[in-house]
Amino acid sequence: MKSLLRMEQIDKRFPGVHALKAVSLEILAGEIHALIGENGAGKSTLIKILCGALAKDGGTIFWEDEAVQINSPSRAAELGIAVIYQELTLVPHLDVGQNIYLGREPAGKLPGTVAWTQLYREAGELLQRLQLDLPLRTPVEQLTVAQQQMVEVSRALSMDARLIVMDEPTSALTGRETELLLARMRVLREQGVSIIFISHRMEELFAIANRVTVLRDGVVIGTELPEALDEDQIVQMMVGRDVKLLPEVRDISSISDEVLLQVQGLSRQPHLHSVDLTLRRGEIVGFAGLVGAGRSNLAETLFGITPAEAGTLTLAGERVTINSPQEAIALGWGFVPEDRKRQGLFLQMAITPNIVISELPRYSRASILNFRQMQEVAQDFVERLRIRTPNLQQTVANLSGGNQQKVVIARWLTLEPRLLILDEPTRGIDVGAKAEIHELIQQLANQGVTILMISSELPEVLGISDRIVVMREGRITGKLSREEATEDAVMRLAAGVRTATKETTI
Amino acid sequence: MKLKELFSIKKLGKQLSRASVIVILAMLVFLLALFSDRFLTVDNLLNVAAQTTFVAIVAAGITLAMISGGIDLSVGSVAALAGALAAGLMSRQGLSVLPAVLVALVCGALMGFLNGLLIVPGRMPPFVATLATMAIGRGLTLVYTQGRPIAGLPQSFTFWGTGEFLGLPALIWVMLAIFILGYLFLRYTRFGVNVYAIGGNPEAARLVGIPVKQRIFGVYILSATLAALSGVLLTARLWSAQPQAAAGIELDGIAASVLGGVSLFGGVGNLGGTLAGALIIGILSNGLNLLRIPSYPQLMIKGGVFILAVVLDMFSRPRRETG
Secondary structure (H helix, E strand, C coil): EEEEEEEEEEEEECCCCEEEEEEEEEEEEECEEEEEECCCHHHHHHHHHHCCCCCEEEEEEEEEEEECCCCCCCHHHHHCCCEEEECCCCCCCHHHHHHHHHCCCCEECCCCCCCCHHHHHHHHHHHHHHHCCCCCEEHHHHHHHHHHHHHHHHHHHHHHEEEEEEEHHHCCCCHHHHHHEEEEHHHHCCCCCCEEEEECHHHHHHHHCCCEEEEECCEEEEEEEEHCCCCCHHHHHHHCCCCCCCCCCCCCCCCCCEEEEEEEEEEEEECCCEEEEEEECCCCCEECCCCCHHHHHHHHHHHHCCCCCCCEECCEEECCCCCCCHHHHHHHHCEEEHHHHHHHCCCCHHHHHHHHHHHHHHHHHCCCEEEEHHHHHHHHHHHHCCCCCCCCCHHHCCCHHHHHHHHHHHHHCCCCCCCEEECCCCCCHHHHHHHHHHHHHHHHCCCCCEEEEECCCCHHHHHHEEEEEECCCCEEEEECCCCCCCCCHHHHHHHCCCCCCCCCCC | CCCHHHHHHHHHHHHHHHHHHHHHHHHHHHHHHCCCCCCCCEEEEEEHHHHHHHHHHHHHHHHHHHHCCCCCCHHHHHHHHHHHHHHCCCCCCCCCCHHHHHHHHHHHHHHHHHHHHHHHHCCCCHHHHHHHHHHHHHHHHHHHHCCEEEEECHHHHHHHHCCCECEHHHHHHHHHHHHHHHHHHHHEEEHHHHHHHHCCCCCHHHHEEEEEEEEHHHHHHHHHHHHHHHHHHHHHHHCCEECCCCCHHHHHHHHHHHHHCCCCCCCCCHHHHHHHHHHHHHHHHHHHHHCCCCCHHHHHHHHHHHHHHHHHHHHHHCCCCCC
């Protein structure tokens, strides 16, 4: 078959991250090419470069063996590349027809005008051809997520593109809609259209892909025929990586059987479905899963940020309800959010106020703050957590990521929490500081604090958790002991390989 | 037929925000007719419509900026600057009407271009950028007029502010022309459709290849040009250019847009609603005058109406789920 697209030695750096390292990818005319990898492997970055939404730092793109510059989305569209992004790119107030032809409205008789009648007629014909039942003149904000996804698909198919990139197009579709989409893709392939298909669902890859390319940490691990691989090998290619610096395994024989928190049937639509969970005192429970599996939603619901719609919480033998973070804090819980800069820190303020701000009444008399006492407390934590800073007056924005995270943790420690929820505690933190935070987490657990840690880094979850809980699509799909938890086992549960639940309707 | 379309059951939901503005308008007219026997006379109504022209044209530009997801606060200063420039060119330099007005409009367009420069390559939020050019525009006006009115304008110019054509004030014709053209522009041109897309989801607009930067420039140039036209007409109406002309008109223009259903968050609105909103503001001022309410407390009432408009806007929209 003829080569349609060749990306050669593509390189891309972001501040602090080498996202793509000399990545090469070839797409043949009329093939469905699956692109897979863990979160953060570089798939989305590669796609954004291909469609002109991001500039590459190095490498060449060949379109039908000719070197091309793709420096804008419209240039990509000109070549015949259409993209269905993971995040929907619809305009909520505009209707289905307008969204399908967004930016490509058919020209009317007068220059610069839009031929609306023609637009709606063509949109109607297109939907009929695709056998899609969508209301043409309804604003897309009134559609379900699945319907919106189909609008997005229709848009790409309306472009008569030669290469369609689909970034997890089925993640929000029901079984019937997914089958319909896969059928559409096969028809397109027969017509000579090439498709790059990103999906976490193994069964889809095997059902439809001609070839599979695996990305890991910004490097192509290999391009293979799916017939030549089994699920095990794919998982191995996706996760296998060098052993990293991890703390020594903690002695867990001493963990008491004392139950701190019992969660039953915790639900909140559409992200959480009947979650059951038991957390013991002084235990580190790691939460693994793909992005969007509902782990952060669980954390936010437990902490009262998005209160639960159903389910019960039993804390140390007593039924509790939590409808706001204040209530969670009053019970002795702490929450270190995923996005520390946006949700966790007062970036423009100094270290001291950032550490003591949760407990100001403790440092004040008649509402007048005692600055000396605040400084002493802050100094104590700076030393205990080894926060590296010239002085306490330093603005938090100027600290490194690891030290910023320590400040957030220190703030919770001033409250002497019983339960600490950590969402991606080491994201974007360099290796050295990472190890220190791992150590700190273990120390806290040894002192009897229960730790609920969410992390998308498997080695981290496996390395420091006493138990591992895996989530997928808002449900818990597995609870593993340290011995049972291998990368393979966790990835299978996270991607739903063996469970093979046919469908979860949203 | 417009009214029938407005109240047809099928479109009722879609038109709700515009319907509410029509209801407010009708109630206002009813109340004023009840309390003042001078309100519902042909003379007075034509007068109100003519007076509304200035706010309405400015509001058309603000509506465009708001649909694109921005705002234009510089309109009052741009109006004053253009009005003064037209007057100065005619009375000081002795230019004839057409070139003087054209230069004034181009000057307005340049102010809009400046806004575009600050917002697009300068990456300043529209609120801040146009607040700065608002001050700059007023300063330029004061320097050019030396703080004094410019009078001595030819009658062929003042006709546009005070004359009549086919039985209606010329101002009303201009206003109608602008709104009909503007309505068609927003609805039937690529540019107009793109502006809705940009305001509704800027990232999506960029990714489907809409020339976002170019369009934003266009929006602010159009808005400022409309403001300049309003200022020129105001000068014609007053037979002179006032250095403090159109001060605070941005408040009326934003209020008219919001009353007319333009979203504060971009992506939603149309000029029909804005025209109705501007008429509410105009009728309100007129009514308060007829009821002999002094001008100082009038401002407080206008502020109250503005709050009401914003509150209506927030309640008429479904709240978005966060997270």
